[in-house]
Amino acid sequence: MSFGQGGPSWGPGGGHTPDWAALAEESAARSRRKKWLMIGGGALATAAVAAIVATAVITANGNDDPARSDKNASELPAPAELPTESAAPGPSFSSVAPPPPPDPKEYISDAGKDTVPITADAFFPGKRLTMGDRVHTKGATAQTRDCATTTQGALGSILTNNGCEQVIRATYRKDGVAVTVGVAVFKTEARAKKAAQQASGGIASLNGAGVPTFCRGGQVCRRTANSYGRYAYFTVGGFTNGKNVTKADTNVFAVGDDLTNFTFRQIHHRGEVQASAAAGAPVS
Structure with missing residues (x-):
C-alpha cells in the first residue's frame, strides 16, 4: 500500500x-x-x-x-580652467654696457678741456680754511701772468722755460706760523710735472692782510713742490717772527701739509666739476 x-x-x-x-x-x-x-x-x-x-x-x-x-x-561638470601666465612683457636689459664716466683728471690735464675760468677765489674761497680741528686764517691773495716775479732763486726761470701761463698765490696763518701756496698753470700735464721735478729755490712768500713779511732775508723755511694735472703747486712756510724752521717744528709742517692737501683737492674738484658737466650730472 x-x-x-x-x-x-x-x-x-x-x-x-x-x-x-x-x-x-x-x-x-x-x-x-x-x-x-x-x-x-x-x-x-x-x-x-x-x-x-x-x-x-x-x-x-x-x-x-x-x-x-x-x-x-x-x-558632466566641465573641467576647471587653469590660470594662464600674464601676457605682460617682462623687463628688458640692454646688452650694451654704458660708457664709463669721464675721468676728472682728463679735464685738468690739458688746456683744451680745462676751460673753467681760473681765479684766486675759485682756488682759495672764503676767509678761513678748516682741516680737521685746525683752522687757518686766510691772508692776502694775488694772481699774475708774470710767473717769474712770484719766485725766489732759480724757480722763476724753470717756470718760464716750461711755459708757465700764470701763478696764483694765497697765504694762511695759524699760531705764529704762515704759509704761502702758489699754483702755477701750464698748457699740459707733462710741462707741469717737469717744472715740479726741476724745482729749485721756491715760491716767494706773500705778506699782507694781517701777515707780516716772513721767509725772506735768509730766514730758514720749509719749501715743497708738487704737480697734478696741468698744475704745479709750491709752498713756503715759516714763523712770522723770523725764527728759523727746524725738523722739530711740527706746527710749521702741519700747516704746510694742510695747504698742500687742500690745493690738491681744489685742483681735483675743478676736474670733477667739468667732467660732471660733460656727463650731464651735477656735482655737490
Whole structure:
C-alpha cells in the first residue's frame, strides 16, 4: 500500500512496517536537491554582486564607457580652467654696457678741456680754511701772468722755460706760523710735472692782510713742490717772527701739509666739476 507523493512507503507483505530503504533513498534525494539549490542561489548572488560592482566602476569611469551618450556627457561638470601666465612683457636689459664716466683728471690735464675760468677765489674761497680741528686764517691773495716775479732763486726761470701761463698765490696763518701756496698753470700735464721735478729755490712768500713779511732775508723755511694735472703747486712756510724752521717744528709742517692737501683737492674738484658737466650730472 502506498500514499500519494510525499507519503510514507510500506514494505512488501502489506504489513505496517515502513520500507526503510525507500525512506533512506528519498531522504538522500531531498538532501541532494537542497544542496544544489543552495549552490545555485550562491552563484546567482555572486553574479548579482559582480554586476553591481561592474556597474559602479563603469559609472565612476564614465570616460571609458563607449556607449555613453552625448547627453550624459554634457551633463558632466566641465573641467576647471587653469590660470594662464600674464601676457605682460617682462623687463628688458640692454646688452650694451654704458660708457664709463669721464675721468676728472682728463679735464685738468690739458688746456683744451680745462676751460673753467681760473681765479684766486675759485682756488682759495672764503676767509678761513678748516682741516680737521685746525683752522687757518686766510691772508692776502694775488694772481699774475708774470710767473717769474712770484719766485725766489732759480724757480722763476724753470717756470718760464716750461711755459708757465700764470701763478696764483694765497697765504694762511695759524699760531705764529704762515704759509704761502702758489699754483702755477701750464698748457699740459707733462710741462707741469717737469717744472715740479726741476724745482729749485721756491715760491716767494706773500705778506699782507694781517701777515707780516716772513721767509725772506735768509730766514730758514720749509719749501715743497708738487704737480697734478696741468698744475704745479709750491709752498713756503715759516714763523712770522723770523725764527728759523727746524725738523722739530711740527706746527710749521702741519700747516704746510694742510695747504698742500687742500690745493690738491681744489685742483681735483675743478676736474670733477667739468667732467660732471660733460656727463650731464651735477656735482655737490
